[in-house]
Amino acid sequence: MSEPGLFAVSKETQARLKRRYRSDQRFRAYGLAAIIFAIGALVTLLVSIVTEATSAFTRHELRVELVLDPEVADPRGERDPEDIRRNVSGFSDLVRASMRRHFPETAEDLGLRRQLGRMVSTLAASPIAEQAARDPSLIGGSVTTHIPVSDVIDLYLKGLVTRETVTPGTRQATIARGPTGTELVAPGAFAGARTFIAEAMEQERDRQLDAAAIAEGAITRSEAQKSALLAERAALEAASQDRVRAEASDALVGEDDLVRAIALAAGSVMASADTAALRSALTEKIDREIAAAQTESTGLARKGADYAGRADRAALRGDPAAETRRVQSRAAYLAADRRQVEATLLTQQRDDLANLSAEDLLDAAGLRIGSPMAQLSLVASASDFAAQLEAVRAVNAAETRLARALVRDQEDRVSALVALAARLEGEGSTGRSEALIADAIPSAEVRLARLRRDFSRLQEIGQTLSGFAAAPGPAPVRTDPPIETGDLSLDAADPPIEPEAFVEVEVAAQLGLDLGGTVAIAVALGRAEAGAPGADIALRRLLLAHFDAEIGRVDRDIERLVRKRDRERTAADTVSRTLADPSAALILGELWPSVLIEVHGGVVKVAQVSPDRVVGEEILPLNADAATGDWRIREIETPEADRLVSDRQASWARALQASGEIARVANWTLLTNADSTYPELAGISAALAGSLWTMLVTLLLSAPVGVLAAVYLEEFAPRNRVTDFIEVNINNLAAVPSIVFGLLGAAVFINLMGLPRSAPLVGGLVLSLMTLPTIIIATRASLRAVPPSIRQGALAIGASPAQTVFQHVLPLAAPGILTGTIIGMAQALGETAPLLLIGMVAFVAEPPTDILDSATALPVLIYKWASGAERAWQPMTSAVIIVLLLFMFAMNAIAVYLRRRLERRW
């Protein structure tokens, strides 16, 4: 430190200054970081959208020369334009015929013809039909036209379906045709292709080994579960009666309380004369049903009244819907009455409970819980073993018959589905319905298998039962002393029953009725608790049977897992063995990547590859046999089974592309076409028109109303509580989620005022409601920004308040108002949720021509296309997003321009 100068300051001051600078820099760094983050996010968004969208800006078109055969183009021969226009399928045939001329080898094979036909868009022929309808003289001649290829072929050619590499053949290849296929020999030339396949196989082997390991883990877990179950079962076998009962009530946890109570009470009724518990449980259950029926009845009656009211209103308007509403009203009232009657019946039943005998009570219980309690009681109340056995057998026989009927019915369904799938296959329809059928068949088969299992179990039980009949052992002896139990008691005078056999029958019967369900346990527990003879033994057996069923299930799991593990391991071993020898030939299937050899204008699909030679099928005929050096190897990474473009289609597409028949052109139809279910034909014109109409309505409604409201509030309205309240609520309105406006629109404009659904008018109304607060707030802010000196100047010169506002203040506020309005409109343009609720999500195939037509809007189109299943919708979606963004940027640019242009200084 030298001597203190003019700016010499204390150490503290220096430190404070440093701190201040540091905090300045920190703040600057934060700001910079935030801006970089925001710009990064924006750039990422734009780049991802634009890169995704670029592929939608072009498309591939096929040039076709159509010979318009009069027989096909106009089979009735009257040259009626309407006939011709409707005959799209005839023109599709002509398109397919013209494609077959390029590939004559497909003529004989139905499957090949279908594959070829699918390469162009299904509806591609309709513009040609339209053309011929306008000029019928074309029929009989020939027409050259361009039609879009199907979306998958388009994506394939754009390289979006799979990774593909093409390597020129390095050596002279010899071609030989043999019985196993066409053979190409060129020493070492196919080493690359073989490595390519080998790598895929290695990956697959790793996956198989992983799967085997996972299965192994699952087996270990299942076995642990099984041993735990076995231990529990063993414990149960040795457990005391109380313990068994406790186990049983544990098993019942999770059942519906009332069902359990009824089953328990039913069990105790079977064992003793005490019916009070069952009566009260049943009363409670019926009471609940009565309450439900009454609630439902009231609801239906309200609905009926509502419909009647609507019918009256519709009748006043002269709307023909009035009649429909009236019918709906009557139906609702009728249903309400029916529920009421049911409730009355139930009340009757409940009141009758008091008078029912024990047996009738059991019937009632069976009815309430959907299990044949009465039959169970039949079994339990039979006086001797033979009668019991007879009852059980009757029950079993009935259930077996029912199960068999169910199995047959399901078998019929499955075979019908299979037949339908076969017919569709033969007719060559679109892939969609086939896929639907294909989905339905496995689930129907699963259900069939389950029904069959139920059936065979019932059969097994039946066999057990007949075993009892065949070997009537010595007269059964009862160990428990008989107990007096009223109607249901076992007569003490009857010969006692041998408990083991008795229990066998009973367990078999209960399982048969309830198929291992908990109702059987509940009944048995109820009986045991009521002290019925042999009931504890039965309960124990029942629980053991449950364990057995559970253990059986685990066993089956283990079996299945073991099979899976072994299968994966074997497959992996096979791959490993094949790959061990680097010169061995690899066999390709549709699960492996494809290798195609292009030679002499034809294509050989490789089925076997070794470093020096390949053998395969000519999927595109070679037009010369001579050996030549000019050939290429095309490796397609995705296995054929995993893509929608077959190897043949790929080869055809490449061949047509090479000959210039397929060319990539600008995709103007994206702008000119309306929506379509086929991505290659879909366009945005209808949505664009819908958006413009909607915006027009919104602008015409919200701008004048909003500006005038703001002018009134800001310049004329007195300042008091009412205006404060209005101001707060306008601000609140601006914060309401847009979907709420949609609900409001649906309720008020469509339901109450009867405006048409999906119309731009309604959309515009709803969006106006949404935009109004924005416009009002922006307008008020810019009015407030006009200096009071302007107002005073105008007033002082004798201008009236209205003149002051409209001639001086508003012009000065105009830039701000315009900016606010345009930003509000841009917001409305991008709004989706309210439009969904007022039905503007409908499929619209024609651009709307006025504000009452059905329409959709750009953001809704984005929503719809984004949820499209086909891959081709993705670039299309991004393309619409770009169009929408361009609109918004344009609107914002207009706002900025107007602001600059109109802004005046004061």
Add this chain to the structure above:
Amino acid sequence: MNRVDHAAIKASDSDVRRPDGGPTADPRIKVKTRGVSVFYGDKQALFGVDLDIDEKSVTALIGPSGCGKSTYLRCINRMNDTIEGCRIEGSIEIDGEDIHDRSIDPVLLRARVGMVFQKPNPFPKSIFDNVAYGARIHGLASSRKELEEIVQSSLEKAGLWGEVKDRLGQPGTSLSGGQQQRLVIARAIAVRPDVILMDEPCSALDPIATAKIEELIDELRFNYCIVIVTHSMAQAARVSQKTAFFHLGKLVETGPTELIFTNPRESRTQDYITGRFG
């Protein structure tokens, strides 16, 4: 607003010399205020001001900030009406007519009583339109030619014609501060007022522009009744014939300017003029 209405106002000029002889008054008194009190909500800003303002002369209102000069000024053309919560008591007469009478429309009143503000506030329009605006809304010109004459004569009276005659289409805001203030005066003159109120018209201007405005005021006094609020004693002394001193909302003293500045009756006036407070 139409010509007939305006003619009615003009006709009232002659009422000054009422034939019926009313309680009349000195024809030389243009504005007569009695017991004017102004309240902003609960706060009283003026306490019973009685003041007569002479025709064709300049009356200066002086006094410290917040003493009620501007409030009083704004009563004369009822500009206080535009302020929420403002209440006025007492009587203000122009040419013997109560301006708060129900038959008097404030809009027409303001056409007769022009006003110039502290900060020049030309409209963001062309120079021509600035001046022509008032004439247009009051229907003073029936043709374009008449309108052009009004604009020219107003700008000439405001001493601005020579400077702007070649650029009448340019925005009024492109002028310098002093020019803007003269433009605003021309705008006020264009509607042919009887009274011109000036609220510190030079406080935002440099000395040269101030001198020009003062010169202009001096010329205008031969045709108009001018009331000027100023903080500059020198300005008051230079331009006014009569001076009124306000203090704490009360009119303390009024009289011919020479008298006030040389021999005030009240000691508060003396103190203020000599710069002892304020």
